[in-house]
Every structure is written in structure tokens, then in C-alpha cells.
Amino acid sequence: MEINLCGHRMKNPVIAASGTFGFGREYEDFYHPSLLGGISSKGLTLKPQKGNPGQRIHETPAGIMNSIGLQNPGVEEFIRTELTQMLSIDTLTLVNLGGHSIDDYMEGASRLEKTDAPVIELNISCPNVEKGGMAFGIQCIPAKEVVSAVRSVTKKTLIVKLSPNAENIAQMAAACEEAGADGISLVNTFQAMAVDVYKRKAVFERVTAGLSGPAIFPIALRMVHDAAKAVSIPVIGLGGIQQAEDAIAMIMAGATAVQVGTAQFMRPSLVPDLIEDMKRYKETQGIRSWGEIRGII
Numbered sequence: 661m662e663i664n665l666c667g668h669r670m671k672n673p674v675i676a677a678s679g680t681f682g683f684g685r686e687y688e689d690f691y692h693p694s695l696l697g698g699i700s701s702k703g704l705t706l707k708p709q710k711g712n713p714g715q716r717i718h719e720t721p722a723g724i725m726n727s728i729g730l731q732n733p734g735v736e737e738f739i740r741t742e743l744t745q746m747l748s749i750d751t752l753t754l755v756n757l758g759g760h761s762i763d764d765y766m767e768g769a770s771r772l773e774k775t776d777a778p779v780i781e782l783n784i785s786c787p788n789v790e791k792g793g794m795a796f797g798i799q800c801i802p803a804k805e806v807v808s809a810v811r812s813v814t815k816k817t818l819i820v821k822l823s824p825n826a827e828n829i830a831q832m833a834a835a836c837e838e839a840g841a842d843g844i845s846l847v848n849t850f851q852a853m854a855v856d857v858y859k860r861k862a863v864f865e866r867v868t869a870g871l872s873g874p875a876i877f878p879i880a881l882r883m884v885h886d887a888a889k890a891v892s893i894p895v896i897g898l899g900g901i902q903q904a905e906d907a908i909a910m911i912m913a914g915a916t917a918v919q920v921g922t923a924q925f926m927r928p929s930l931v932p933d934l935i936e937d938m939k940r941y942k943e944t945q946g947i948r949s950w951g952e953i954r955g956i957i
């Protein structure tokens with residue numbers, strides 16, 4: 661089941677997606693997190709954030725909308741209290757880093773540079789914050805600026821997380837590669853909206869929120885395919901994966917690894933089964949390594 665992601669050995673291609681797995685301990689009642697190929701931390705910002713007021717999660721058919729607003733303890737507190745414990749889990753740690761300005765991203769990355777964290781997943785795709793976040797992930801020029809700036813302060817593996825709301829996903833992927841990304845991950849959530857017709861109000865205070873879960877899988881798959889065709893760096897595919905076949909389809913579309921998020925909220929013990937099912941598929945199909953089927957479509 662092993663794969664190599666940007667020079668890092670992973671025991672399997674499955675990573676817990678940022679914001680759906682805390683800092684690695686939250687699912688311990690269900691299975692040991694070292695079973696995963698990797699864990700992406702909750703998105704961090706330079707300073708602590710309380711997150712958004714009002715309702716934060718709303719269920720939709722086959723998905724959820726969220727407006728968490730990057731609630732997090734801040735990079736410094738994360739390094740002091742959470743990072744060592746994350747690194748003690750026998751799995752690849754990805755530190756998901758958000759920001760509101762280029763300076764913010766650079767300062768956050770500089771502080772992480774001094775730690776043993778192996779991978780930074782640069783989140784230029786959060787739709788739920790007032791300033792920054794997804795604003796960097798819509799057009800290629802701001803994306804290139806922020807990726808180059810962060811590249812200049814870190815030698816760590818830099819994976820850039822793209823937004824499905826980007827104007828052109830293939831061009832965005834290529835722009836991030838040109839700016840020095842070692843890999844890309846996609847997709848973050850789709851900007852969406854819900855209305856409570858009885859209250860005659862939008863469900864969320866900020867009106868829009870991010871849609872994730874099985875509802876987005878076919879669109880995410882198409883975007884991973886488009887992005888993978890446009891770059892020569894590794895791609896991590898995510899968005900709505902809920903079973904082994906979805907993860908394998910992502911690999912066939914060009915992904916080296918996958919992330920699983922929202923589906924775990926419906927079934928917290930999903931990941932061990934999904935990994936076992938991927939293993940069974942590989943054995944019964946006579947596949948020796950995932951590279952054999954990667955990008956075959």
C-alpha cells in the first residue's frame with residue numbers, strides 16, 4: 661500500500677483532511693490514527709482565531725456546508741502544545757497553514773520552518789474568512805505571489821491546497837508549480853449558500869459557506885484530473901471521497917494520494933475500512949503498486 665509523496669514514505673495513500681480530524685487525537689476512540697498514511701492538521705493562522713459567529717454546520721443532501729472561519733489556536737500555540745504530539749504518531753504530518761496577507765503566510769511558514777514538521781499544506785482556498793484565504797486561490801497572479809513568498813522562507817515540502825472556486829483550475833495548478841510548490845492538493849470546499857425560509861434569513865451569518873461531502877465528488881474528480889494533466893508535481897485528490905472506489909478513481913485521475921474529510925463525520929470508523937477495501941482491490945486486481953494505475957485516465 662506504500663507510496664512516496666514528494667520524497668516522504670507513506671504507509672498508504674490515505675490522509676485525513678484538514679479541519680475534519682483536529683490535530684490527530686479526536687478519532688482515537690474509533691481507531692489508532694497511525695493507521696493513516698498522513699494527517700493534515702486543522703488550518704492554522706499566525707494569530708489565534710475564534711472562528712465565525714452563528715451557525716457553523718448545515719446538512720445538505722449528501723453533504724454539509726460549513727462556516728467554521730478557521731477557528732484555531734495560532735501557529736505558536738500549535739507548535740508549543742500540539743505539534744510534538746502530532747509528530748509522535750507514526751504517520752506523515754501535514755501542517756495546514758492559512759493566512760490573511762502575504763506577510764501572515766510568510767511569518768507562519770518561517771515559524772514552522774524552525775520545527776520538525778515535514779510538510780506545509782498551504783491553504784489558499786478557505787472560503788469562510790473575511791480577508792485573505794480563498795482570495796489568494798481564485799486568480800493565478802495572487803496565488804503565485806503568495807506561493808513564491810512562502811517558498812522563499814521554507815525548504816520544507818510545500819503542498820498548495822487549491823480552491824474549486826478558482827477561475828481556471830488547470831492554470832492555477834500550473835501557476836503554483838511554477839511558483840515553487842512541491843505538490844498540490846485539491847479541492848477545498850465549494851462556495852455555497854442555504855436559506856431558512858421560515859426565518860427569512862440566510863442560514864449562515866456570512867450568507868455563504870463551503871460545501872463538502874459526497875455531493876461534490878464528481879466535480880472534485882474532474883478538477884483533480886484537469887489539474888494533474890497540467891503539472892508534473894504530485895497531486896493529492898480530495899472532495900467527497902466516501903469509499904475505496906472513490907479514492908481509487910482519484911488515483912486513476914492522476915492523484916498520488918487522497919484525503920478523506922466529511923464522510924468521516926457520518927461514519928467515524930470509515931478510514932480503516934476504506935484502507936482495507938483499497939488493499940483488497942489492489943490484490944484482487946493484480947496491481948503491484950499504485951503507480952501502475954495513477955493517471956491512466
Ligand SMILES: Cc1cc2nc3c(=O)[nH]c(=O)nc-3n(C[C@H](O)[C@H](O)[C@H](O)COP(=O)(O)O)c2cc1C
Pocket residue numbers: 677678679680702703704724726728730756783786821847848849871872873874876898899900901919920921922923
Ligand atoms: C468542518 C470543516 C472544516 C474544514 N477546515 C479546513 C481547514 O481548516 N483548512 C483546510 O484547508 N480545509 C478545511 N476544510 C476542507 C476540507 O479539508 C476538504 O478540503 C473539503 O471538506 C472537501 O473534502 P471532503 O468532501 O472529503 O470533506 C474543512 C472542511 C470541513 C467540513
